[in-house]
Amino acid sequence: MRRDQSAGRVAALRGRLVDLELDGVVITTLENIRYLSGFSGSLGYLVIGRSDAEILGDSRYWLQMEAEAPGFTLVRSGPSHGLWALVAQRLKALGLRRVGFESQHLTFDQHQRLSTALPGEHTLVATAGLVEELRIVKTPEEV
Numbered sequence: 001m002r003r004d005q006s007a008g009r010v011a012a013l014r015g016r017l018v019d020l021e022l023d024g025v026v027i028t029t030l031e032n033i034r035y036l037s038g039f040s041g042s043l044g045y046l047v048i049g050r051s052d053a054e055i056l057g058d059s060r061y062w063l064q065m066e067a068e069a070p071g072f073t074l075v076r077s078g079p080s081h082g083l084w085a086l087v088a089q090r091l092k093a094l095g096l097r098r099v100g101f102e103s104q105h106l107t108f109d110q111h112q113r114l115s116t117a118l119p120g121e122h123t124l125v126a127t128a129g130l131v132e133e134l135r136i137v138k139t140p141e142e143v
Contacts, residue, residue, distance in 0.1 A: 003070055003071050005139070005141075006036065006037055006038055006069070006071045006072075007071055009035060009036050009134060010036055010048060010053050010071070012134050013025070013036065013048060013130070013131065013134060014048070014050055016130055016133070016134070017048075017049075017050060017100070018050070020100065020125070020127070020130075021098065022098050022099065022100045022125060022127075023049060023050065023095070023096040023097050023098045023099060024047060024048055024049035024050070024052075024091065024094065024096035024099050024100070025046075025047075025048050025099065025100040025101070025127065025130065026045060026046070026047055026087055026091075026099060026100070026101045026102070026114075027045065027046035027047075027048065027102060027131065028045050028101070028102050028105050028106055028110075029102050029104075029105045029131070030042065031135075032046075032102070032131040032132070032135075033045070033046055033055075035131060035134075035135055036048070036131065037053075037055055037068070037069035037071070037072050038068045038069050038071075039055060039061075039064065039065055039068045039069040039072075040064075040068060041057070041061045041064050041065070041068075043057065043058070043060070043061060043083075044056060044057040044061055044065060045057075045083060045087055046072070047075075047087060047090045047091065047094065047096070049094050049095075049096050052073070052094050053071065053072045053073065054072055054073045054074075054075050054090060054094075055069045055072040055073070055074055055075070056075045056077060056083060056086050056087060056090065057074070057075075057076070057077060057083075058076075058077045058083065059076070059077075062074065062076060075090060084110060084113045084114055084117065085117055087114060087117075088114055088117030088118050089117075091118060091122065092118070092119070092122075096122075097121055097122050097123065098122075098123045098125060099122065099123070099124055099125065100124075100125045100126075100127040100130060101114070101124055101125070101126065101127065102127065102128070102130070102131075103126035103127060103128050104128050104129070111124065
């Protein structure tokens, strides 16, 4: 995927964040991760704020993430904590307080782990179809 194509898609998503009064969103669906970033691996998450875009992953995917998602800041997960702890850490570090998540994809257990790791001033907001709405519109290259 071209870097400008990814940037345009992220910009469109940021427009939706403004509409929904969200500071950011956590993207966990592989199809949506690929659509937004170009990353085609089987494990990773995106944390997208109004001005930041990060891709989170463990060491198995770092080289692939760097190559396929150059428009995203790579945040490496270490062996001492899992990706959900890293997601919570990044949400706090970026100051994202009202955060959307893909409710059709996130399990109850994952939601609980994320909620527990975030202080009380953070609010998780269920969103469904946020990226899918953007994916409906096709570019000439996609047709």
